[in-house]
Amino acid sequence: MTSDPLVERMRPFGTTIFTEMSALAARTGSINLGQGFPDTDGPAEMLDAAARALREGANQYPPLPGIPALRAAIAEHEQRFWALPRDPGTEVVVTAGATEAIAAAILALCERGDEVVTFEPYYDSYAASITLAGAVRRPVTLRPGPDGRYTFDEGELRAAFGPRTRLVLLNSPHNPTGKVFTSAELSLIAGLCQEFDTYAVTDEVYEHLAFTDAAEPHVPLASLPGMHERTLRISSAGKTFSCTGWKVGWATGPARLVSAVTRVKQFLTFVNAGPLQPAVAVALGLPEAYFTGFRDELQARRDHLTAGLTAAGFAVQPSEGTYFVTADITPLGGTDGIEFCRELPERCGVVAVPTQVFYDDRDAGRHLIRFAFCKRESVIEEAAQRLSKLGR
Numbered sequence: 017m018t019s020d021p022l023v024e025r026m027r028p029f030g031t032t033i034f035t036e037m038s039a040l041a042a043r044t045g046s047i048n049l050g051q052g053f054p055d056t057d058g059p060a061e062m063l064d065a066a067a068r069a070l071r072e073g074a075n076q077y078p079p080l081p082g083i084p085a086l087r088a089a090i091a092e093h094e095q096r097f098w099a100l101p102r103d104p105g106t107e108v109v110v111t112a113g114a115t116e117a118i119a120a121a122i123l124a125l126c127e128r129g130d131e132v133v134t135f136e137p138y139y140d141s142y143a144a145s146i147t148l149a150g151a152v153r154r155p156v157t158l159r160p161g162p163d164g165r166y167t168f169d170e171g172e173l174r175a176a177f178g179p180r181t182r183l184v185l186l187n188s189p190h191n192p193t194g195k196v197f198t199s200a201e202l203s204l205i206a207g208l209c210q211e212f213d214t215y216a217v218t219d220e221v222y223e224h225l226a227f228t229d230a231a232e233p234h235v236p237l238a239s240l241p242g243m244h245e246r247t248l249r250i251s252s253a254g255k256t257f258s259c260t261g262w263k264v265g266w267a268t269g270p271a272r273l274v275s276a277v278t279r280v281k282q283f284l285t286f287v288n289a290g291p292l293q294p295a296v297a298v299a300l301g302l303p304e305a306y307f308t309g310f311r312d313e314l315q316a317r318r319d320h321l322t323a324g325l326t327a328a329g330f331a332v333q334p335s336e337g338t339y340f341v342t343a344d345i346t347p348l349g350g351t352d353g354i355e356f357c358r359e360l361p362e363r364c365g366v367v368a369v370p371t372q373v374f375y376d377d378r379d380a381g382r383h384l385i386r387f388a389f390c391k392r393e394s395v396i397e398e399a400a401q402r403l404s405k406l407g408r
Contacts, residue, residue, distance in 0.1 A: 029144050033373045037357065044361040047399045049321075049387045050369040052191070052339045056392060058257040059299060059306060066295035074291040080282055082110025082266070082293060089297035090266050097223075097307075098236050100249070106271040109278045112288040113263035114221045114252040117277065119145040120284060121217045121248050121267060122185070124276040126151040130182035135168065137374030137381055139191050139219070151182065155376045158193055164334045165231060166195040170204060177208050183215040184208075186237060189222040189230075192371050192386040193342055194335030196230040206240045215273070216247040221255045221265075222338045224307045227315045230336035238269070248273050253296040255339065256310070258390075262292045314339070314389065317396055321389040324400025329407040339390040342371060346383050348406055353385045364402045 020027065034051045041048035057063060081087060087110065091102035102108055111117040118141060126132065128150035134142055136155040146153045154176040158166040184205060188197040197205075209216050218237045226234035238247035252265030267277050318335055325332045330343035350356040353370030361367055372381040389396060 025147050025150070026144070029147070032140055033369055034140075037367050037369055040358070040361055041367040044365070044367075046361040046365045046367045047391075047395060047402065048367045049389070049391065049399055050357075050367040052255075052388045052390060053260045054258040054339075054390045055395060056258060058259045059302060061302065062257055062259070062295045062299040065298040066292055069291040069294045074294060076290060078110075078287050078290045078293055080287060081108065081278055083290075083297070086110055086264075086266075086293045086297040086300075089300040090268060093300045094249075094268060098239060100236060100238055100244075100268070102268050103271070107274050108266060108268050109274050109281060110288075110293060111265045111267060111277075111281055112285040113254060114219060114250050114265040115141050116263075116281065116284055117250040117252075117265050117267040118142065118185070118217065118219060119148070120277045120280040121250070121273075122146055122149045122151065122183075124280040125215055125217075125273075126182050129180065131178065131180040132183055132185055133173075133176045133181060133214075134185040135187070135190070136376055137192055137371050138185075139187065140374060142185055142187075146185075152180070153376070154178075154181070157375070157377055157380050158190070158195060159380065160333050165336065166190070166193040166333065168201075173204065174208065177212045177214070179212075181212050181214050183217055185217050185219070187219040188237075189220075189226050189234060189337030191222070191338050192340050192369070192374060193333070194338050194340055196226045196232065196234055196336040198232045199235055202235060202237055202240060206237060206243050209246060210242050214246070216243060218247060218249050220249060220251045223251055224256050225311055225314055225339070226337040227311065227318065227335070229315075234337065245270050248277065253299060256307070257296070257299045259292075262289055262296070264289045264292055264296045317389040317391070317393065320393065320396045321387060321400065324396070324403055325387065327400070327407060328403040328405075333384075339388050340386050341389060342384050342386050343368075344383050345385055350383065353382055357385055364405045366399050366402050 037050035087104040087108040091104040094100040122145045126149040130151045161167040248269040254260040335341040357370045368385045371384045375381040
């Protein structure tokens, strides 16, 4: 018997950086701006609906694809905001968060040896899911351009495609960089998907958090010509409605792709969050003022934290969306993000996340760290005060 029972392909994946940094925050009493979860609850209408569902008996297995009311609400939401027509009976499946949707999509669509094109830095579950499927990731690196906004090289993207390319995994608005992919970038990706006859899986959990000063508003890849029939679109309630612990996500797309995801999903969680699904259906139907107000609130907190980071001496990269902003540690004498983040709590009582762990090319992100601004204003202010110690 080998000393490590874990299968070889998963051995590179240890404890996630989020677990490590959150434990560090708890141990040192630091402000946790590392893990991306809000410190306030979501809209009252949603919370009240969840309480009613718990009391009124919605506590058993829901249907495998999700309760009809939620699937209908998801379809209506996509038509309302993105003009994407969906049949709630065949083109929507509810999942245990976006993480399960991504894993189920990759496991359903990729054979061993197939290649997945994605952009780095990438959310850590992407690499793990690709590896679980026995597929191969082909990362394309996002780098700050002359204006500080993250971009990629067209030649590098084209070179990532080949005869074994099975799908493109795209996250926009993008975690951890805060990038919102432009229409020109999306058109390039769409053209390559069609040229190489590949699927696209789009992680759009921050769909309502593209800020007003982004280069362009968020546009779903599925809405581009030629992409509707080859794209699985993934989102969730967690980020938009400040309920990350509920783990209610979904995948939408052509019936044949959603069916493939559902066939895998049934052997992962089967179903989840029975009494929470009616509440998410209520939340998705909230008036537009909720969604714009939530975006504006997060944008103001981004500005507050960005000002604090800049005053502390970081070189801050523009964040066009999401919960996050990335900062260059070089002006503060930092050379390694992991080392910097492990020392930061003792230096000033704040926890961040090193983004180099989200790259295959670790050197490309070694000097960058990520801060979350999805916290109360008082917490952002206290963090800014603590961070100011670095610039003294």
